[in-house]
Amino acid sequence: MDVDTIRSQFIRDNLRLAIMERDPERRLQVLEAFRAYFEWFGARCSERERLGIQALLATLEALRTSKLSNVR
Numbered sequence: 001m002d003v004d005t006i007r008s009q010f011i012r013d014n015l016r017l018a019i020m021e022r023d024p025e026r027r028l029q030v031l032e033a034f035r036a037y038f039e040w041f042g043a044r045c046s047e048r049e050r051l052g053i054q055a056l057l058a059t060l061e062a063l064r065t066s067k068l069s070n071v072r
Helices: 003-020 025-043 047-071
Strands: none
Touching: 003 025, 003 047, 025 047
């Protein structure tokens, strides 16, 4: 397994954990950190991995948005 595959798996695993996280602040921290991390290394992932990570980021973003909507 090469380093880019390991990196991609690391990102996906942590995004999945963040989606299940109950603390909205922690979820936001993970979202921001992995969004930046993906911007740095996303081009090195395969198209399939990139699409999967983008979907997880979108899910996490949707959770953030829905939680903010509920607060107002």
